[in-house]
Amino acid sequence: MTSTPGTPGTPGTPGTTGTTGTSVTSVTTPALELVEVVKEYPGEPPIRALGGVSLRVDEGEMVGIVGPSGSGKSTLLHIIGTLDRPTSGMVRLAGVDTSDMSDRHLSAVRSQLLGFVFQQFFLLEGMSALDNVANGLLYRGVALAKRRAAAKEALERVGLGHRLQHVPNKLSGGERQRVAMARAIVNRPAIMLADEPTGNLDSKSGAAVMELINELHHDGHTIIIITHDRELAAALPRRVSMRDGHIESDEREPDHAAAGAR
Amino acid sequence: MTVATAPVPEKPEVPELPTTRPASAPSAPRVAPTRSRLRAVDVLRVGSLGLRTRRLRTALSTLGVAIGIAAMVGVLGLSASSQEDLNAKIRELGTNLLEVQAGQGFGRGSGELPDTAVGMVSRIGPVTAVSSLTTVDATVRRTDAISEGITGGISVFAADEGLLDTLHARLLDGRWLDAATSAYPAVVLGTTAATKLGIVDVADGIRVYIGGQWFAVIGIIDHVTAAEGLDRAAIIGITAAETFIVGDTLAPETIYVRTEDDEVDAVRSVLGATVNPATPEEVEVSRPSDALAAQEAASDAFTALFLGLGAVALLVGGIGIANVMVIAVIERRTEIGLRRALGATRAHVRRQFLTEAVLLAGAGGLVGVLLGSAVTAVYARSQHWQVVIPPVAIGGGLVAAIVIGGLAGIYPAGRAARLPPTEALRSN
Numbered sequence: 001m002t003s004t005p006g007t008p009g010t011p012g013t014p015g016t017t018g019t020t021g022t023s024v025t026s027v028t029t030p031a032l033e034l035v036e037v038v039k040e041y042p043g044e045p046p047i048r049a050l051g052g053v054s055l056r057v058d059e060g061e062m063v064g065i066v067g068p069s070g071s072g073k074s075t076l077l078h079i080i081g082t083l084d085r086p087t088s089g090m091v092r093l094a095g096v097d098t099s100d101m102s103d104r105h106l107s108a109v110r111s112q113l114l115g116f117v118f119q120q121f122f123l124l125e126g127m128s129a130l131d132n133v134a135n136g137l138l139y140r141g142v143a144l145a146k147r148r149a150a151a152k153e154a155l156e157r158v159g160l161g162h163r164l165q166h167v168p169n170k171l172s173g174g175e176r177q178r179v180a181m182a183r184a185i186v187n188r189p190a191i192m193l194a195d196e197p198t199g200n201l202d203s204k205s206g207a208a209v210m211e212l213i214n215e216l217h218h219d220g221h222t223i224i225i226i227t228h229d230r231e232l233a234a235a236l237p238r239r240v241s242m243r244d245g246h247i248e249s250d251e252r253e254p255d256h257a258a259a260g261a262r
Numbered sequence: 263m264t265v266a267t268a269p270v271p272e273k274p275e276v277p278e279l280p281t282t283r284p285a286s287a288p289s290a291p292r293v294a295p296t297r298s299r300l301r302a303v304d305v306l307r308v309g310s311l312g313l314r315t316r317r318l319r320t321a322l323s324t325l326g327v328a329i330g331i332a333a334m335v336g337v338l339g340l341s342a343s344s345q346e347d348l349n350a351k352i353r354e355l356g357t358n359l360l361e362v363q364a365g366q367g368f369g370r371g372s373g374e375l376p377d378t379a380v381g382m383v384s385r386i387g388p389v390t391a392v393s394s395l396t397t398v399d400a401t402v403r404r405t406d407a408i409s410e411g412i413t414g415g416i417s418v419f420a421a422d423e424g425l426l427d428t429l430h431a432r433l434l435d436g437r438w439l440d441a442a443t444s445a446y447p448a449v450v451l452g453t454t455a456a457t458k459l460g461i462v463d464v465a466d467g468i469r470v471y472i473g474g475q476w477f478a479v480i481g482i483i484d485h486v487t488a489a490e491g492l493d494r495a496a497i498i499g500i501t502a503a504e505t506f507i508v509g510d511t512l513a514p515e516t517i518y519v520r521t522e523d524d525e526v527d528a529v530r531s532v533l534g535a536t537v538n539p540a541t542p543e544e545v546e547v548s549r550p551s552d553a554l555a556a557q558e559a560a561s562d563a564f565t566a567l568f569l570g571l572g573a574v575a576l577l578v579g580g581i582g583i584a585n586v587m588v589i590a591v592i593e594r595r596t597e598i599g600l601r602r603a604l605g606a607t608r609a610h611v612r613r614q615f616l617t618e619a620v621l622l623a624g625a626g627g628l629v630g631v632l633l634g635s636a637v638t639a640v641y642a643r644s645q646h647w648q649v650v651i652p653p654v655a656i657g658g659g660l661v662a663a664i665v666i667g668g669l670a671g672i673y674p675a676g677r678a679a680r681l682p683p684t685e686a687l688r689s690n
Contacts, residue, residue, distance in 0.1 A: 078683075078684045081603065083602070083603065083683040083684050083687065084682075084683075084684045096295065103607070103608060104297065104298070104607045104608075104609075105295075105297070107298045107602065107605050107606060107607040107608075107610075108295040108296060108297050108298045108605065108607075109295055110298075110602070110603055110604065110605045111295070111298045111604060111605020111606075112295040112296075112605070113295060114603075116600075116603045116604075118600075118687070120596070122596055122597075122599070122600040122687075124311070124597060124600075125315060126311065126314060126315030127311070135604055136604060138300065138304060138308070138604060138605075138606075139298040139299065139300055139601075139604055139605035139606050139607075139610060140298065140299060140605065141298075141299030141300065141301055143301070144303075144304070144307075183604075
């Protein structure tokens with residue numbers, strides 16, 4: 001097996017401005033590939049939220065995208081999550097080019113390749129934890145019984161096997177976020193995208209959630225965490241710093257780099 | 263940039279569900295994913311979620327449609343029930359009954375029919391029964407000690423022996439006038455008259471005081487559909503009336519004629535000339551069942567009016583649902599965003615809210631049908647009508663509710679579907 005064929009932008013891809021250079025050559029398809037992604041919002045003059053971002057995330061990596069508000073990291077999250085389209089540039093998820101996809105196909109990409117974790121959890125009230133997690137498979141046309149079976153397993157993975165029938169109201173913040181994470185992994189996504197996953201949690205619950213994220217990473221999940229919390233980011237094996245719509249730095253811990261490229 | 267389709271599809275397009283979490287995520291490049299799919303049964307589940315979690319609002323917004331549908335079902339049910347009642351009356355009356363009276367009013371003669379009329383009419387071929395009824399100017403009192411002014415609204419009629427059969431009337435108690443009792447002071451009372459006089463049955467020796475003469479009560483007749491006036495009547499034989507009260511011969515006032523069913527019109531056309539050959543134009547012939555048929559037609563007009571009012575209520579209910587749905591879409595913005603992030607297409611979101619609107623209205627329709635049927639049943643029973651709820655009212659009510667729900671849901675569902683995911687997920 002060779003590396004991804006036919007990608008014009010490949011040479012400069014891993015960490016464009018990266019200090020670590022191109023040392024890590026993956027034998028697998030990268031989970032995420034961004035090439036010269038530009039995002040402009042209409043206005044007078046147009047607002048350039050992303051000014052040509054290239055980024056490569058290999059399978060099994062855990063990356064933190066860090067930056068202050070206004071740095072473009074939320075826009076980047078939306079574009080990686082195919083919730084928004086770039087003005088120009090290419091987005092590839094697990095080898096699938098999403099740049100020219102219709103809205104319907106992008107929905108399919110989200111249902112099959114992506115798992116989202118949000119700061120506000122976004123669990124549906126009036127629905128048990130189990131069914132909230134099962135919703136992660138809802139739009140793949142999986143029958144309810146199978147959805148629930150997979151959801152139970154995912155909840156057990158995040159340590160909530162004893163909370164299956166609890167509604168979100170009856171769960172603590174940390175537990176809710178763990179339910180949301182179970183929902184994000186239940187469809188075995190190529191990438192789990194976490195947007196400020198500890199932002200709404202006290203430090204203790206936040207630490208527990210980060211611990212779980214680490215565990216999922218060691219299970220082999222590819223995880224991208226968007227955060228403004230430099231302290232949180234510092235604990236991650238790879239940190240991409242954003243500023244004014246550009247990648248300012250892309251650093252890896254040497255020992256983690258190997259693990260990330262496993 | 264060219265679109266390079268990813269090569270080497272080593273994995274199935276739709277990955278199997280995890281049974282055990284693999285040590286590493288799937289590593290081969292994936293081909294473009296298959297389309298998102300939402301099962302039909304899940305559309306129902308997802309569409310009913312909002313209704314299940316917001317019960318009070320569901321109940322209130324359902325109410326508008328329920329009232330509209332209830333009004334329509336009720337109107338149709340009541341009209342059908344009252345029509346059924348009229349039809350029953352018409353059947354009881356028979357459409358082969360004709361009523362002959364002397365023309366009343368200016369220039370229309372004496373208001374009397376010739377003495378010979380009954381005999382003449384009975385000789386018309388298809389006539390099966392003839393009877394006459396004549397008002398007798400007298401009062402009925404329980405005893406002679408009661409003032410003559412207190413009549414209790416009871417009229418005295420002289421009738422012949424065939425009247426009971428001709429009118430298809432029934433006895434509640436006792437006997438009808440026969441050849442013997444017609445000539446003697448004997449009286450048969452209408453049901454209301456009997457109640458007024460405090461007589462419940464025909465016990466031996468009950469007598470009433472009519473026009474200065476005691477009459478023995480020999481029978482009580484049931485309500486007579488063909489001649490409502492007989493309920494408040496005291497009926498005596500013609501001979502008895504002539505002998506004890508009038509002291510002269512009585513000319514018949516009203517003649518009831520039964521004919522063979524298919525000869526009604528033929529008989530009707532010759533009745534005038536038969537009853538009063540000299541001045542046939544002074545004879546009025548009517549068919550009592552026609553009056554009921556006219557009543558039926560009149561109630562149809564009211565039905566149309568009330569149906570219109572019900573439709574207006576339904577429309578208002580539909581607008582209420584559209585309103586509630588628009589609010590729901592605004593409130594559930596993040597839910598829409600989440601569903602888009604989970605892979606829902608715009609069509610899936612649209613379907614969800616459309617289903618919710620239809621379920622709301624459908625529930626309203628169901629409640630409305632039940633309510634309308636209940637109102638019909640209660641009212642019809644109170645009127646002693648047979649309860650009739652036309653199936654078309656039930657089916658039509660449900661269909662109308664669902665259509666209204668669909669129409670009410672189009673705009674809010676479209677709005678939900680068009681909401682960009684990034685905007686939907688933006689918090690506060």
